[in-house]
Amino acid sequence: MPKIDASNAAALTTGETRIKGAHKRTHSRIQDINRQKILDAATKVFADYGYHGATLDQVGDAANMSKPNLLYYYSSKEELYATVLERILDIWLLPLKDLDVTKSPEHEIGAYIDEKLEHSRLYPEASRVWSNEMTAGAPKIKPILETYLKDLCKKRARTIRTWAREGKVADISPYHLLFMIWAVTQHYADFAAQIESMLGKSLDDKRFFNEAKKNVKNILMHGFLGRTDGKS
Amino acid sequence: MPKIDASNAAALTTGETRIKGAHKRTHSRIQDINRQKILDAATKVFADYGYHGATLDQVGDAANMSKPNLLYYYSSKEELYATVLERILDIWLLPLKDLDVTKSPEHEIGAYIDEKLEHSRLYPEASRVWSNEMTAGAPKIKPILETYLKDLCKKRARTIRTWAREGKVADISPYHLLFMIWAVTQHYADFAAQIESMLGKSLDDKRFFNEAKKNVKNILMHGFLGRTDGKS
DNA sequence: CCAACATTTGATCAAGTGGTAGAATTCCAA
């Protein structure tokens, strides 16, 4: 079981492995394209069937590629899955890196919620793959969580605590605020089937998306700032 | 693929099938015990490995039982899984049935959040099995969602809207409020691995549990009621 | 204790799946 170590967390999301020697340029294009195609296909298949349920044949089909050919690019199912997870984590953490303590907490957190919801709308499969991995106990990506994610969140928690100390926001625990934002925004992607069963709507529906955004921001910002407002 | 139909949603969570004829009493006890033991074991295994990843051997081991014997009680993996899901749904919906429009919304919603959090603490595996099924698109339990859950939630939404009409709560969409409560409370069970990787704590930790409860209720109730307060 | 039924087990199968080997084909620089 080749767990993921933190050193290459943000690396090899594209196909720039093995290119190290000197020249090599023309081939890498076809590699990049195929690797990208495979990762996209794999994300969808893993989202629908989970790690164990997904088969390499399915991924191959989704990528218009034979299974052995797929294994030419990613030498095992685990390696493919690990790469998918790393790519997701990178996108997942991007907006969190931007939280700026010098700016207004209302704007910063509001923008963060916006971005997270937008992410759920644009990449629901990615969110579901992530959810699956977490639900299963993060067997493959725990090492990264304990270093990369842990450190980043500690910094952001400090930012939020600074805001609280300055009386700019309500006195809430930074971590629980983050958890709530993650939980709520990702719920619309991860539990889309449940929502759709009840309402027949998903984030693809623009009206529903805006309604969700309005309500989520209203409640969260309300509690976060300790006063009303927080409109989209 | 024997999907689940709504007629037996709340039924056969125990082992009272096939007992219909007349006498039969002594045997049903052993059946009840074993069925219960199997369901408990299956819930844990399905939570850790997902439907596809779980093997009947694992479930058998966890229940101290051979695989063929297990199949004597549940004639297929799918039937076992379906039964597990039904049992979870029943527990899952219990607290929602109690929402009483005649009582104070602050108390009712507060109690509901308490119960959901308590559920995440006591039955995290159940929550994770459910999360897995939803994330996968609810392939097995969608029929029930579209009838049973849909109807129940429509009623509760009416309750919340009544409160809003009477000016007792803020003007928020009932469904989104429910979604947020579900998302947040279940997050502590479903993403326990993520939380534990970052903080080294889980709901098992009494202090952390109370901290989570305080923050969650503070923010949600704040937004829900349109004013401060909402302490545990 | 016995006959009838319920439960358990070991042996086994068929299907599906991750991964490999090596031939065949495509691609590209010189």
Next chain:
DNA sequence: TTGGAATTCTACCACTTGATCAAATGTTGG
């Protein structure tokens, strides 16, 4: 054009796993 590397394809294997079945063992009412 051509030689060699990169890519793709056609079998194929080893192994897991859900499911079956007949025999064995346990259990109970009479």
